Amino acid sequence: MSSTQGARARARTEVTAAIKDEARRQLAAEGAAKLSLRAVARELGMVSSALYRYFPSRDDLLTALIIDAYDSLGEAAETAHAALPDDTAPLRRWTTVCEAVRAWALDHPHEYALIYGSPVPGYAAPPTTVPSAARVGLLLVEIVGDAHQDGAALPPLPEELRPEAERLSADISPALPPEAAPGLVAAWSQLFGLVGFEVFGQFNRMVTDRAELFRYAAGRLGEGVGLTGA
Amino acid sequence: MSSTQGARARARTEVTAAIKDEARRQLAAEGAAKLSLRAVARELGMVSSALYRYFPSRDDLLTALIIDAYDSLGEAAETAHAALPDDTAPLRRWTTVCEAVRAWALDHPHEYALIYGSPVPGYAAPPTTVPSAARVGLLLVEIVGDAHQDGAALPPLPEELRPEAERLSADISPALPPEAAPGLVAAWSQLFGLVGFEVFGQFNRMVTDRAELFRYAAGRLGEGVGLTGA
């Protein structure tokens, strides 16, 4: 009885995975805008209507791919961070996570484009994507929050930014002091500026040693949010 | 005779502009990947083959749109910078240009996506785009180069980055000291990280006062490349 259910569930997971794999291949070849349920079905030797047993619509398939991409990136970052010794200095934690993000993005350029590139026309990501999308950010928050527990130095905020800083700190984490919040959110976006320029080819014919430039920039980004310790 | 040519040339410019306008409309509606010469022609009441007298291929139309977008952004940045008094401090020059980039991007999100978003599958930008693409970067280089003429303070570079710094400084501008080059290239990409996150909606439901956060982050970015002067 339970073995029957197990076999069915297993088959379902396998087909779901095959659909997503094929969809990812099309993502790479044609881009998210041209992702087509029919083409996926054709390539898998299924009929298009059969796909609706697994994904209620094309947008749901897209959403699943987006969540998978965010989770894959988040897991890569978390794994790299977790592999560090417990006494690792905050700045080193920070740069390790940054390097993991960069490595994942260079390894998965099309999935990177899906989550941090141009929005897909006509598609709006549902709230379901938020927890996965937040993973890298929360990891950075954790690192900065821990460092400030131990008292890190930060320049004072301009008066006009104070309300936003309070809001951010309250929304994101109680461990994040308001003085650190705007700088951290900015650094978070700037990290992806760095990565995006490399992945999307803006550094072509300009930067040769991109790994070294990234290492330098990520380090300065970490220092900018008050982290220390080579 | 010359009046006939003038009229013809004028007509040609007008049709070319109409084609690009319609193409931009489609860019907004469907995305760059789905830009289709036929659809543009249909919307203009022309037949698709007629378009080929103006743009030899879909990719050429795309290239024209990309160059236009880079030039539009470049001009916005240059105009904002040129409007400043001659004795404006370097840091204020920097933030003014950054604000102009942000304002243009928020005003032209789809053109922003075209030039700084995901690459269009199957399309590679030809070298013709480089001069237009470089305008904002060169403006930032000019500001930082001028400031360093007057002697700005910068942290020393790590030894491993020295070769890349020399290369960058040599390739980009003689006015840019090697110690400033990697930081400037990084800041340039980080500026677009900030802008991209806002334009592409990554700040949704998180940052409320985005203008204020940007002002703050852009200022710190400028300080990071050695600029001073409120």
Add this chain to the structure above:
DNA sequence: GTCTATAACGAGATAGAC
């Protein structure tokens, strides 16, 4: 209950003959 297949819809793109 769970799945796949057939067939069809309305809309749109595309290729080629004319």
Add this chain to the structure above:
DNA sequence: GTCTATCTCGTTATAGAC
């Protein structure tokens, strides 16, 4: 430049296999 025949697409209704 026009027209048509033939593709694509997402999606649904329905019927039948396991």
